[in-house]
Amino acid sequence: xxxxxxxxxxxxxxxxxxxxxxxxxxxxxxxxxxxxxxxxxxxxxxxxxxxxxxxxxxxxxxxxxxxxxxxxxxxxxxxxxxxxxxxxxxxxxxxxxxxxxxxxxxxxxxxxxxxxxxxxxxxxxxxxxxxxxxxxxxxxxxxxxxxxxxxxxxxxxxxxxxxxxxxxxxxxxxxxxxxxxxxxxxxxxxxxxxxxxxxxxxxxxxxxxxxxxxxxxxxxxxxxxxxxxxxxxxxxxxxxxx
Amino acid sequence: xxxxxxxxxxxxxxxxxxxxxxxxxxxxxxxxxxxxxxxxxxxxxxxxxxxxxxxxxxxxxxxxxxxxxxxxxxxxxxxxxxxxxxxxxxxxxxxxxxxxxxxxxxxxxxxxxxxxxxxxxxxxxxxxxxxxxxxxxxxxxxxxxxxxxxxxxxxxxxxxxxxxxxxxxxxxxxxxxxxxxxxxxxxxxxxxxxxxxxxxxxxxx
Numbered sequence: 001x002x003x004x005x006x007x008x009x010x011x012x013x014x015x016x017x018x019x020x021x022x023x024x025x026x027x028x029x030x031x032x033x034x035x036x037x038x039x040x041x042x043x044x045x046x047x048x049x050x051x052x053x054x055x056x057x058x059x060x061x062x063x064x065x066x067x068x069x070x071x072x073x074x075x076x077x078x079x080x081x082x083x084x085x086x087x088x089x090x091x092x093x094x095x096x097x098x099x100x101x102x103x104x105x106x107x108x109x110x111x112x113x114x115x116x117x118x119x120x121x122x123x124x125x126x127x128x129x130x131x132x133x134x135x136x137x138x139x140x141x142x143x144x145x146x147x148x149x150x151x152x153x154x155x156x157x158x159x160x161x162x163x164x165x166x167x168x169x170x171x172x173x174x175x176x177x178x179x180x181x182x183x184x185x186x187x188x189x190x191x192x193x194x195x196x197x198x199x200x201x202x203x204x205x206x207x208x209x210x211x212x213x214x215x216x217x218x219x220x221x222x223x224x225x226x227x228x229x230x231x232x233x234x235x236x237x238x239x240x241x242x
Numbered sequence: 243x244x245x246x247x248x249x250x251x252x253x254x255x256x257x258x259x260x261x262x263x264x265x266x267x268x269x270x271x272x273x274x275x276x277x278x279x280x281x282x283x284x285x286x287x288x289x290x291x292x293x294x295x296x297x298x299x300x301x302x303x304x305x306x307x308x309x310x311x312x313x314x315x316x317x318x319x320x321x322x323x324x325x326x327x328x329x330x331x332x333x334x335x336x337x338x339x340x341x342x343x344x345x346x347x348x349x350x351x352x353x354x355x356x357x358x359x360x361x362x363x364x365x366x367x368x369x370x371x372x373x374x375x376x377x378x379x380x381x382x383x384x385x386x387x388x389x390x391x392x393x394x395x396x397x398x399x400x401x402x403x404x405x406x407x408x409x410x411x412x413x414x415x416x417x418x419x420x421x422x423x424x425x426x427x428x429x430x431x432x433x434x435x436x437x438x439x440x441x442x443x444x445x446x447x
Binding site for chain 1: 350361
């Protein structure tokens with residue numbers, strides 16, 4: 001599992017991905033850890049097959065007992081099918097996920113972890129005073145979908161928005177936006193169902209000061225590439241299957 | 243618990259639920275046969291005087307079997323939940339062990355040790371709880387055998403009484419046959435449940 005620190009300041013953002021042991025037919029995913037002094041938030045912890053490498057990777061940055069919070073952007077198996085195992089590993093942790101998905105996510109096993117239901121208009125995750133904003137991103141692609149914005153680090157975790165389907169071992173950061181577009185186009189056109197939802201999200205995100213946009217698949221956008229992405233996404237017609 | 247053991251445990255517990263559902267159907271048939279026999283005995287009057295109390299016995303036995311099966315069904319459901327729990331904790335142990343191997347050299351690798359130990363304790367305690375419930379279920383299944391055996395004795399008595407019922411002989415004999423047959427089915431099905439449970443316990447030893 002490749003581990004990359006994407007922000008270091010009063011707290012840290014660490015990205016995990018490109019697991020070399022991942023089975024071929026399973027989609028590659030990025031997981032993120034936000035680490036403050038004594039607490040950690042694990043963002044989109046991943047599929048069940050990724051649990052052991054993820055836990056092992058996190059232990060390079062924090063002890064088990066300091067993984068206090070999990071966040072699931074939506075209900076998909078590549079996001080959170082590992083929940084049943086985290087539930088056994090972190091009985092005192094909290095899972096922040098959509099109120100709408102609670103009855104579904106509990107199928108993965110959620111007996112000990114506290115389910116903190118996020119209302120449709122989002123909310124805040126407070127890690128020792130660090131306020132991470134939960135940004136609604138409904139219908140992008142899931143009907144109840146959230147992103148995380150860190151106003152101190154100026155990092156936006158953007159879930160499936162900005163995702164790209166890449167060859168194994170691809171670099172962690174976008175190096176050439178124009179060539180990267182080809183890896184994103186079909187994914188966004190086919191997976192994102194609503195142009196209206198896309199416009200609402202873009203309007204919201206443009207009001208945020210973002211230095212790093214970190215999606216759940218593919219590469220991370222930095223600096224001006226964030227604005228380039230928003231412009232490109234704005235002009236893209238989505239929901240093409242109907 | 244190995245993966246193949248987990249699978250066979252799931253199959254065994256599910257098959258018990260299926261067998262019990264069949265036992266319930268048969269017990270309901272016995273209850274119906276008792277009502278039918280009562281009506282025939284009433285019409286036969288003096289000729290089937292000895293048969294009349296037997297019909298009440300048959301009905302009581304059917305009710306007793308239904309009540310026991312309901313109780314056992316609830317227990318079998320609990321056993322299924324315990325199997326799911328045990329499977330989850332066994333899986334978790336497997337993944338924690340994998341993580342411990344991969345985390346060698348990590349700054350906080352040691353923090354995994356208490357987690358691993360706690361999971362192993364939970365796994366053992368989950369196994370013990372499962373085994374305790376299996377033993378209790380075996381006892382309850384043994385209890386269902388009693389009314390089934392009694393039903394067979396009553397069926398034999400019914401044949402004797404039926405032989406004195408004149409023109410009602412055939413109808414009452416049919417009732418006796420149907421009770422005997424049903425009791426035999428219950429006996430066989432309960433026996434299969436007990437064998438499946440014994441297999442689970444023995445394979446784990």
